[in-house]
Amino acid sequence: MLNRAIGHMGSKQRREREKEALRQDILDAARELFVEEGYDNVSMRRVAEKIEYSPTTIYLYFEDKASLLYAICEETFAGLTKRMEAISRDGDDPIEVLRRGCRAYVDFGLKYPNHYKLTFINHPQHPRDEKRHLREESMGMKAYGNLRSGVEACIKAKKFRETNVEAVTQMMWAGGHGITSLLISMPDFPWVKKTDLIDLMIDTLIAGLRA
Amino acid sequence: MLNRAIGHMGSKQRREREKEALRQDILDAARELFVEEGYDNVSMRRVAEKIEYSPTTIYLYFEDKASLLYAICEETFAGLTKRMEAISRDGDDPIEVLRRGCRAYVDFGLKYPNHYKLTFINHPQHPRDEKRHLREESMGMKAYGNLRSGVEACIKAKKFRETNVEAVTQMMWAGGHGITSLLISMPDFPWVKKTDLIDLMIDTLIAGLRA
DNA sequence: TAGTATGCTTAACACTGTTAAGTGAGAGGA
């Protein structure tokens, strides 16, 4: 019963390819709009207009607006994970790896402020959504895992006074996130030079951790 | 022309009192709803329903929804400022004052998560609104000023290696904000014990700053 | 008592995310 259908498989495959292509078109259009104007300022109708389909078509490919957003974030955060993995691969001094990992995290956030907002700042907290829960674990959480490895390496090399891997990782994350999110969401505040602030944070935290 | 009216001033004053009372009623109703259910999940119509007036009445007292929000935040943040000023008054060791100021900041954020969200996380960034710009300076910025004083005291007492007051203040703020905002906006993440994380951050930053 | 200012409401506009119902082209089988 499987072979019987093979003769007509071509069109089915073609249609599936076309569906996948449209899905990508939606993602591309939505990403561009979201990143340019912010999630809240872009309506489903605007996205639909951009791809020249009716608004309801989007709902054939994504459950709702939030799902569309998460699909985009997943894509983008793959980039961060890749960069952070590259950093930890050509690793010499574990502390230097950690330092550069943190910098990569913050730089990434500042380079894609709207993506960062979407995943770590706004974070549309739907109540009782277990699917979303799992999805989050595969996104920014992978970046967290990378950071965790960096911290673990430092602790294993006995570079730090504090030995609670989870606590130190979360603190480093909070440090990076604090700077990133403030710089993004309060751009009019009279900040000191951005790179100085970032370096000061990372260096101070690491100095404070050293034995 | 001023005295002529005095005979009839009573009613005018009464009406002004009543207007002020209604303004407060709106603020109280909105605060309760915003804090309980979050800014985005509360409509102007809901606020109006609660005070038993028509929705448009609110617009006679507040320019728009965001202004209503900012008025509430102003009120609430007076509490934080007061607490932080109290801490710096009975100050012995400047480092201890700074430490306790930071803790007060984070504790405040965790106690009023929706207020904190409104002022420092969501921060409805209206484009080209200069009035709002000024208003912000009188709100959370006062708390920033307090933190700044604490940092300045430490630097003047030659307790810190780094002597750039602004940079250190902004770093301390980012540290506190990072923890506060992450704990608020990702409540499902497997955090280590909250107080431990807060203390670790503050202690590590201060340790890293010491000469 | 007539007229006006004031405080509030009604009704509407232009949007939002989302869905139920309908359309129409093309594939599959006879």
Next chain:
DNA sequence: TCCTCTCACTTAACAGTGTTAAGCATACTA
């Protein structure tokens, strides 16, 4: 070739949003 049925897509609508123009009634002034 013709018929049927599937399925990608659209139309129209719902229920809600923030906000405003216009109108009404009460209370104060002259």
